[in-house]
Amino acid sequence: MVDFLDELEACVPALRRYARALTRNIDHADDLVQDCLERAISRRGLFRPSGPMRPWLFTILVNLHRNARRSEQRRGPHLDADSLPDLGTPAPQHSHLALAELSRAIDGLPLEQKETLLLVTLEGMAYAEAASILDIPLGTLMSRLGRARANLRLSTGEAQEPHLRSVK
Amino acid sequence: MMDVTRDTLMAYLDGQLDGDASAAVDAWLADNPDAAIELAQLQRQNEAINTLFGPVASEPVPPRLNPHRLALAQSRRRWQGAARAAMIVGVLGIGIAAGWLLRPVTDTPALHNRLIADAVSAHTVFVAENRHAVEVAGTETDHLTSWLSNRLGTGLAMPDLATAGLSFLGGRLLPAPAIPGGRAAQLMYEDSAGERVTLYITPSAGIDGPNLELVRLGSDNALYWASATITCTIVGPQSAETLQALADSVFAQLTPAATAPAYREL
DSSP: OHHHHHHHHHHHHHHHHHHHHHHOOHHHHHHHHHHHHHHHHHHTTTTOOSSOHHHHHHHHHHHHHHHHHHHHHHHOOOOOGGGSOOOOSOOTTSOHHHHHHHHHHHHTSOHHHHHHHHHHHTSOOOHHHHHHHHTOOHHHHHHHHHHHHHHHHHHTTOOSSOHHHHOO | OOOOOHHHHHHHHTTOSOHHHHHHHHHHHHHOHHHHHHHHHHHHHHHHHHHHHGGGGGSOOOGGGOHHHHHHHHHHHHHHHHHHHHHHHHHHHHHHHHHHHTOOTTOOOOHHHHHHHHHHHHHHHHHTOSTTSOSEETTOHHHHHHHHHHHHTSOOOOOOOGGGTEEEEEEEEEEOTTSTTOEEEEEEEEETTSOEEEEEEEEOTTOOSOSEEEEEETTEEEEEEEOSSEEEEEEESSOHHHHHHHHHHHHHHHSTTSOOOOGGGO
């Protein structure tokens, strides 16, 4: 029981990071993480598969986020002045402007591409792990990842010549 | 010339290749400067994403996201549920004793009131359970449908309440000595906040009483209705209006052939 909660606690920073990147809103993101934790606590034993905890938690979080998005879409779009992230101190090679542009570009991605891209690049998940969290075949994961990256390059004006697409 | 596909390059970018495969891509890139340039751009894209959101993981975690605290709050809620159950049992006991002592010689307690009380007792006992909340999990819908239909001797379908934000946890068979068939079924649902709703279903043969009744017991509401084939009591902490809306949906799905009673009369 205590082990379970400790293990859960160790996953909280990553869950917050992923939720923040998905929603770009600190309150929505933390609400999502809280829902996710409460669900995990109330369903331990009954629903938890006998595997590592991290993919299980991310599966719950992704599903909660999709549900929230669906009900939000029914209510109409929600505009929020806080939705731009606090950019903090950028690494020297990334200007504030470029980061803000990228952040907007990520936000503009279709949800399925955004979920995939962030699991792999931000959370450093193995392809197979990300595919099982999103419940899609590996090939689908790869093509979503490729489309997400191509879309980001297009909308941040980086893709002059799409070389990778011509590579065989 | 080795074959480097787009997927291989992406796996290289994401650090998903082992040492040998990665070294092979290194060598290939040396001969393919255009691909190397684009790969470097994507590498910067990855870094930028981590620059944007990576620092979130080192922010102090707000207390409301502490799992120990959340677990404590949950078990406290559950304990309150148990205390409530004990209180209801006590109150029911007093009520039954008083009813017995004061009973008019010709009048036994109405059967439908027994069913409502049984539904609330079953609700209070089983919603507090985690591992044993249901006997058969909601994933086995077909099995539940045929099993419970057989045992109750009337056709039942497992209502899908996903549109009301309720996921189906499963169901169980319960004894119901007061009624002719002697059996009742309980189905349990849970919303995203972990609040649970149960349906307590019996065949309606031999049960005379109102078609519809709403009772408030403790902090739970119970909505009972009877049709030509079944009675169903919905129990949950939700408001009377919410239960009524649920009842509409439940009724339409539980016995698809029957017609709905007039809830609006409540």
